[in-house]
Amino acid sequence: MVKTFELDTLKMRMGDAQLARLDLHQRIQRALRALILDGALGAGVKLPATRGLALSLGVARDTVENAYVQLHRDGYIVRREGSGSYVSDTVGAVLRGAGARVRSRRGVRAGQGVRAIQAVRAGQGGNAAPLKASPGLSRRGTTIFDSGGVTDQQAVKAFATGLPETRTFPVDVWQRLQRQVLKAHRDSVLLHGDPQGAEPLRRAIAAYLNLERGARVSADQILVLSSTRQALSLCAQLLVDADGPLLMENPGYFGARKAFEAAQARIVPIDVDADGIRMDLLRQDPSGASCVYVTPSHQYPTGAILSLERRLMLTRWAHENRRWIIEDDYDSEFHYDGPPTACVQGVDQFDRTLYLGTFSKTLFPGLRMGYMALPLELVDAFARARSIMDGHTPQVLQLTLARFMEDGHYNAHVRAMRKLYASRRACMLDAIGRHLADIVTAIRPPGGLQVPCLLQPGWSESQTIRQAAEAGIVLPGISRLYAGADRLEGWLLGYASLAEHEIEAAMLRLRHVLARTPLR
């Protein structure tokens, strides 16, 4: 270990690319600090006099003096009147013994860190062998790590699910409204906002829900969030205890399952049929779970619409057993064969329904805005939880969205998209019929942004997914949405974000790669 000062070592450190943008005195200070921390300059080592070092480096003496002043202030060196500057003994004592080993670890990190993390990334959400979680995680941290997280599609790609068409979004209108908001509310939108959400947006959402979704809510019941996922996290944390049961449709939305499991809820699956969640099974459930998660307007992934009779029975059951209904109305805006059935919240006479909506599907996912309509008695608990979890949603986005809704742009956009998606659905069903009739049976969805396709006997879900992936096509599998061993195999093909020629081209490519698929 080098124990005395070496000018070349200092110069080498000063040349470190990380320091390139610093002022000269900062570079000297940082380089000396690094040498001390690495043990290259041990406790008690004398530093050169400022005048001498300045000469050697070809800089002004003040520059070196500035560096020494900060090193001294921070405790790295001691300065003795008339004697000079020395590496601090206390620092040296604390560091002693750790230096050598640590330097080698640093070397590993600098050189291989990026590659290591890339390897980690590559495994995320794919079919690669699961990585072992860090030993420094808690038990729940390990659960979250092992779940793999939620992998969102970050680019338009056939046939990823859940993505709306964003290329036609009226960005210019949005920007104009945002300028108006910043002009009108310049001071307040830069500050903190109400954790429950900006009042104008809550009013607009309540009006929308009452008019378009048959809900019965006031602005007081609306909680503005960043996403449905945040709503699900809050539900699990506030309504379910760790290791406590939570009822969920089977098959069901994997994002919800991950959010609930991340909050350590124990999922109790309840089968669905053509009319949605089976009330006979729900009534017999012995778990005592405090809430049930449902997607009544368009069951995920089967597309079943919960019948009116079951809606009423569900609310009655929730009332009589003091349970909560978590109603995820994730894409109800897009029903193509007449208006969607009114939401459960609207027919719930007992105030047992927590309604979840999102703007990710109707506007764009990058907005990060969703909301809940809550029973009044729950509003305060949810708003408080949100205030602790992450405060609130950026007010400028909230107020811009409020104007977008008030001025009629929202309804106009949803109407235009509904028309567009209806013709894309027709195109998609037609393309499946022409190209894949011998491989899958498509279920014509009454609404939503994707078509469920069941594989015909002899075709393997995992194998078709793999082969399609090699051709750059995403086939979101259906079997992972089932809780038990009794799983259907197939895909849930997204079409809303794809133009008709893109659907046709991707389907041709898919047909081509699957033509080679042997029977299993």
Added chain:
Amino acid sequence: MVKTFELDTLKMRMGDAQLARLDLHQRIQRALRALILDGALGAGVKLPATRGLALSLGVARDTVENAYVQLHRDGYIVRREGSGSYVSDTVGAVLRGAGARVRSRRGVRAGQGVRAIQAVRAGQGGNAAPLKASPGLSRRGTTIFDSGGVTDQQAVKAFATGLPETRTFPVDVWQRLQRQVLKAHRDSVLLHGDPQGAEPLRRAIAAYLNLERGARVSADQILVLSSTRQALSLCAQLLVDADGPLLMENPGYFGARKAFEAAQARIVPIDVDADGIRMDLLRQDPSGASCVYVTPSHQYPTGAILSLERRLMLTRWAHENRRWIIEDDYDSEFHYDGPPTACVQGVDQFDRTLYLGTFSKTLFPGLRMGYMALPLELVDAFARARSIMDGHTPQVLQLTLARFMEDGHYNAHVRAMRKLYASRRACMLDAIGRHLADIVTAIRPPGGLQVPCLLQPGWSESQTIRQAAEAGIVLPGISRLYAGADRLEGWLLGYASLAEHEIEAAMLRLRHVLARTPLR
């Protein structure tokens, strides 16, 4: 209970203000639905023929027919060829018995809901008696409710803490950059983003931390979040199990304590002294906690700077005991007597530090943007947890901020604010000295956005807070920041968001109301 159809009742329902914006056929449909759900039209009741009802209402027959079609499709009515339309028996059967009681509850809600919730609000975060949590909450939900949440100041007000000056923020520059971002990345920013954060922003943050905070990180280690609170929630969930211990400075930041407690961590307080957290107590801690929360650059609320020796001992301790250090560097940008000491992350040779930073103080809180610099081995777990918790931060904000940093606006703004706050600190200390010298002892803070003031004997914290509140002045108390019974009394007075004349005016008002305060 009215069992037959009455035209006047229908008309009354159709006049409901909530339905005013609907098309005529929707109003008819909705009004009939409400009558059925309320039990006013019981099972089997015959509805008028479409022609007759159209005549009575003075509308086209098609309008009534449209309403009936949807009621039929949704299952509210059955239509018998040649006989007419009847309220569905199944709906009636499910509803039977619940109608009357429920209607009266609805009445209560419609009339008194808003007032009830306002009463709840008024109690939030104030000194009012705590409200009872809803019986429908889980145990952890009750903990969160009882904590009261975090009450952020939503307007500039003397002497609220933690608020920066937002009135001078260069909104025009920000908007220009955002327009550029939307033009350059129109398609991608509307879609989902990387849960770890946009790469350009992660690079800008890493460069900033390395240059300005003496950190040693790469962009791969940065996780972009919505706030420090979100970072704290993630830390508690990933590193600590429910009911598991977590070490925290005493006194310490209440926001952190609430976030940890909301995640059911058990806080173990470790006292601080003039050099920051006491390493002797930390070493003796028997709890086996996996992590410790510290504010080294400017301890909250004492303002103590963690000495270099303790920084090194802390990292050594974490290394040897496999603990994590959560370093909250919340306002290190604002040190007024020379540059701040390098962060613990920068001197941590063992990669045990999770660094937390925020833009709420340096830019504006409404932005909702914070970040972590993580040990590489933890990055993936945190990114996955974020993907489940709420996905990611809006990309348009991230990329705008990246440009703001790259183009030098960030550093320029921080420099300007540092200068401004330094003179406001001087003004604040001067005003306290002139007006409150007999009441408090101000501790001159080396940095940050607030001045700690200790009450002199004979003055009561709670009483002064109450009296100031009556005069519209916020006095954030200090005693609530202590874990044990051994608490100092005083205030933590924010000054950064107040112009000098506002500081003086508020101080005069405060002096005036406190002059009347009797000894306790």
